[in-house]
Amino acid sequence: MARRTYCTGLLFLSLGTACTDDPLVSTPASDSQDMSGGPTSFDPPPTATTGDEPTTSEPGTTSGPSTTEASTTSEAPVCGDDIAEGAEECDFGKANADDGGCTIECKLATCGDGLVWKGVEQCDMGSANSNDYGGCRPDTCHWAARCGDGILDPDHETCDRGELNGTGVTDDELAPCDLSCGFYGRLLFVTAAKFAGNLGGVSGADLKCRAAASQAGLTNANAYRAWISDDFQSPATRFEQWELAVPLILPGGLVVADDLLDLVDNGPHTGISRTETGDVVHQELVWTNTSAFGEIFSVTDHCDAWLSASDALEARQGLNALAVEDGPDWDIWRDERWWTSYLNLRCHEVAHLYCIDDGFVLAEER
Structure with a gap:
């Protein structure tokens, strides 16, 4: 029986051949194809063409968009590449900085931009720049008059x-x-007003100090206390800030003592010669009944606990200051502590009061 042998795509009927006896693995031809030599399923199909269109690419012609033409889209400027271009006003590359001549947004540093150009500007508050006290001058970005300029x-x-x-x-x-x-200090002043001995007690004397401080617009006006004693209380017992290490100063800044303890230990450095308004007064008497150490001077002579203006009663007074702070009189005034204990005066007479800020707040506590 003859058998079919497949060789190079041709059909032979032969009993002896050099081709392999095994059929090729392929998809059989369809029944509609001619077995005498028509295309088989593994032959490539012919390329379909329509009209006059070329079947192959020729130089200069394509059937779609050209792939040889280069894209020419432009790139946006990059701030920080050390090249100033486009909308950039400057570009110093890595040196761009908001405290430098070229900002991190590649804008030139200018007075009024709200950024402080180091070494050139002292300040810059942007639209808030002004020549007012504490402001930043809009023309130079240097400070206007302000606290801390030493003027x-x-x-x-x-x-x-x-x-x-x-x-x-x-x-x-x-x-x-x-x-x-x-x-920086606790204010100490002598009242501008004078009073008879009926002060309303020690608390009434405090109220007079507070009224004077308030009318003068002083800080801590409601915390002032009078340097005064009756028969059971004194500055040493009732001042809340007795040991506060803060200078005692007069209106105007003159230092009276390093603190209250220095005042009682060594006496004042200068006369207590300023009123709450800063006026200067000398040789004035002041109700105290208080010793050099801030204690009660007399348990009897205090105008009936500062409730009486009787001419039959008296109380101890101090001498506030001398006009000349030099010579023998000055030495006695200091050594004998005349500022707080000088002489007795009848209670119907009038005299001043010493007032001290007893509500001072340390800077670190504010």
């Missing part, structure tokens, strides 16, 4: 020592300056 501005400051502000250090006889350009 006293009487409309806004009582002192200004520049870098010494807030250090507790002073370079003259006046008190140190605090960070708000006020004198």
Whole structure:
């Protein structure tokens, strides 16, 4: 029986052949194809063409978009590449900085941009720049008059020592300056007003001090106490800040003592010669009944606990200051503590009061 042998795609009927006896693995031809040599399922189908369109790509012609043309889309400027281009005003590369001449947004540093150009500008508050006290000048971005510039501005400051502000250090006889350009210390003043001995008790004397401080616009006005004693209480027993290590100062900044303990131990450095309004007074008597150590001077002579203005009663008084703080009289005034214990006066007479801030708040507590 003859068998079919497949060889190079041709059909032979032969009993002897060099082709393999095994049929090729392929998909049989369809029944519609001619077995005498038509295409088989493994022959590639002819390429379909339509009309006059070319069947192969020829130079210069394609059937779709060209892949040889280069894309020419432009790139946006990059701030920080050290090249100023496009909308960039500058570009210093890695040197761009908001405290430098070219900002991190590649904008030129200018006074009014709200950024402080290091080494060129002292300040920059942007649209808030002004020539007002404490402001930043809009034309130069340098500070206007302000606390800390070392120049006293009487409309806004009582002192200004520049870098010494807030250090507790002073370079003259006046008190140190605090960070708000006020004198650092507890105010001590002698009242401008005089009173008879019926003060309304020790508490009434305190109220008179507070009224004077309030009318003068002093800080801590409601915390002032009078330097006065009756028969059972004295400054040493009723002052809440007896041991506070803060200078005692007069209005105007003159230092009276390093603190209350220095005042009673060594006496005042100067006369207590300023009223709550800063006026200067000398040789004035002051109701006290208080010893040099801040204690009760007499248990009987205190105008009936400061409730009487009788001419039959009397109380101890101090002498506030001398006009000349030099010579023998000055030495006696200091050594004998005449400021608080000088003589007795009848209670119907009038005299001043010493008032001390007993509500001082330390800067670190504010």
